Amino acid sequence: MPTSLDTMNGNRPLQFTWRFAILFAIAMITFSTERAIARAAEPAFPLQAKRIVFLGDSNTFAGGFVSVVEGQIIASGIEPRPEIINLGLSSETCSGLSEPAHPFPRPDVHERLARTLTRLQPDVVVACYGMNDGIYYPLAEDRFAAYRTGINKLIEAVHNTDAKLVLMTPPPFDPLPLAKQGKLIPDGAPEYSWMQVYENYDDVMKAYAEWIVQQSDRAEMVIDLYTPVTAYMQSKRVSDPNFVMSGDGVHVDAEGHRVIGQAITRAWGITPTQLDPKQLGIVRKRQQLIRDAWLSDIGHTRPGVSPGLPIEEAIEQAAELDNELK
Numbered sequence: 001m002p003t004s005l006d007t008m009n010g011n012r013p014l015q016f017t018w019r020f021a022i023l024f025a026i027a028m029i030t031f032s033t034e035r036a037i038a039r040a041a042e043p044a045f046p047l048q049a050k051r052i053v054f055l056g057d058s059n060t061f062a063g064g065f066v067s068v069v070e071g072q073i074i075a076s077g078i079e080p081r082p083e084i085i086n087l088g089l090s091s092e093t094c095s096g097l098s099e100p101a102h103p104f105p106r107p108d109v110h111e112r113l114a115r116t117l118t119r120l121q122p123d124v125v126v127a128c129y130g131m132n133d134g135i136y137y138p139l140a141e142d143r144f145a146a147y148r149t150g151i152n153k154l155i156e157a158v159h160n161t162d163a164k165l166v167l168m169t170p171p172p173f174d175p176l177p178l179a180k181q182g183k184l185i186p187d188g189a190p191e192y193s194w195m196q197v198y199e200n201y202d203d204v205m206k207a208y209a210e211w212i213v214q215q216s217d218r219a220e221m222v223i224d225l226y227t228p229v230t231a232y233m234q235s236k237r238v239s240d241p242n243f244v245m246s247g248d249g250v251h252v253d254a255e256g257h258r259v260i261g262q263a264i265t266r267a268w269g270i271t272p273t274q275l276d277p278k279q280l281g282i283v284r285k286r287q288q289l290i291r292d293a294w295l296s297d298i299g300h301t302r303p304g305v306s307p308g309l310p311i312e313e314a315i316e317q318a319a320e321l322d323n324e325l326k
Helices: 014-041 058-062 064-076 109-120 141-160 176-181 201-213 226-239 254-267 277-298 311-325
Strands: 051-056 083-086 124-128 164-168 221-223
Touching: 051 058, 051 109, 058 064, 058 254, 064 083, 064 254, 064 277, 083 277, 109 141, 109 277, 124 141, 141 164, 141 201, 201 226, 221 254, 226 254, 277 311
Parallel strands: 051 083, 051 124, 124 164, 164 221
Antiparallel strands: none
């Protein structure tokens, strides 16, 4: 018979109560652990989207890294696969600035942003601006302020549609190729441009990138492209001091696009793999087809962009390319 010290709640043994409490605690810990594992296994929010729209300047318009991102998603076997639309535009800024020597006023993404969000209704917007926003001049508060204002307007506009935002830093400016061509201009010059760039323009990109990283509490995701691209170039120059991924320090080549694309997919929880060149070519062709169609449909202010097909025709041809991927 248990004594009064051995009982609780009438005739129930205290030892039994302890055992129950221990078993309950173990069960709760197991449940919490399983839920944590399940959450960790869930893909990052961009991969759960139905439609992802990329916005940016000429590197985005070129589409290499956007194709790498979609190629890595396909290779990872994620289903259902998000629809990815590249809507980058060459020469574009988010600041509305242009250097005096530019042949036309640089397009400002805010001129087309509302139409883009209304027509495409993306779940996720991925934005990369900065390279053109410094207009290739030394760092100055008025230009930096215009860039910050442009990014702030972008954040507000995207969130007003209930879409989520992936904000990316600009990649670095590489002075090496232009230094070899004698096209870098020292501080104090009366004028700079994309053809005659301030010699320390990468300091401007670094400052812009550092500010973007600080906005992690205002966007659903911030991806630092500046650091991994810089690190990759530096690692290559250990054995090859003349290594470059750009002919003008601005527009990256296929290797640069691969490095940028892999930085994005790593941030989205995908371990990059070697992609099938043929498959990647089909992805890129389909993206360009859709890009040109939507740019024409939505409209923009940049001259010299070839018009795309009507949307319905572009979608039909894109579906045929999708069948090739399958």
